[in-house]
Amino acid sequence: MKVTTVGIDLAKNVFQLHGVNEFGKPVIKKQLRRDQMVEFFVNLPAYLIGMEACGSAHHWARKLQGLGHTMKLMAPQFVKPYVKSNKNDAADAEAICEAVSRPNMRFVPLKNIEQQAVLALHRVRQSFVKARTAQANQIRGLLGEFGLIIPQGIGYIRTRVHFAFLYNAAGSSQGA
Incomplete structure (x- = not known):
């Protein structure tokens, strides 16, 4: 199945990814280390990628946008209602993936260097x-x-x- 939307929960060293297809079914549930991020996304088709606007989010958004992906940053308080279970990295990535696909979501503008x-x-x-x-x-x-x-x-x-x-x-x- 074709992935359309990915949510990334950023952390210091290990990032959690959650990707869904056009029907909203989970296709990717993966952990990546910092040094594996670009390597993972470089040869993939363009996705809609959502992240919470946090410390390194603008850096990663610029990097992934340079690879052709559509980046959307959201304030954490707008993502929190979409967390379905206990708070952990995988649940956060799933919530980010869900929130980024909402039509009335408010996004944070991407900042340049x-x-x-x-x-x-x-x-x-x-x-x-x-x-x-x-x-x-x-x-x-x-x-x-x-x-x-x-x-x-x-x-x-x-x-x-x-x-x-x-x-x-x-x-x-x-x-x-």
């Missing part, structure tokens, strides 16, 4: 800003324990912390 690079840059910057804010709040809290109150805002930390230490050092040496 440049889009992913910009998003990664923003994510790293956001992480640095969050860490800087946490550090500033910690400094304000510690100085508050010594009676040195610094208003909220990163600018106040920069301008007043040096002054607060100088003031505190001068005040403590005068009292001795």
Whole structure:
């Protein structure tokens, strides 16, 4: 029988595939290691392939789309209702295969490498800003324990912390 639709559950090292024919009957139930993915799909006719939009999904979607397959990415919360049994990789792949064939399914647009690079840059910057804010709040809290109150805002930390230490050092040496 001819396979028409494949659902792939991505993981770190072992991927689960579930493929159905035009009647919706399972034809492929297979596990592949990361290094076997391209080798498996390279000589196959064009399939509709669905995956959950996760960490490496855009990479694999671009790779498989380059081999001629039609790729559809879905948000995990839209796939979850299609899981029929206990959650495992095989059940997830089957649910992905079922969800991708639904006519009213909402799909995630496939990102190119440049889009992913910009998003990664923003994510790293956001992480640095969050860490800087946490550090500033910690400094304000510690100085508050010594009676040195610094208003909220990163600018106040920069301008007043040096002054607060100088003031505190001068005040403590005068009292001795």
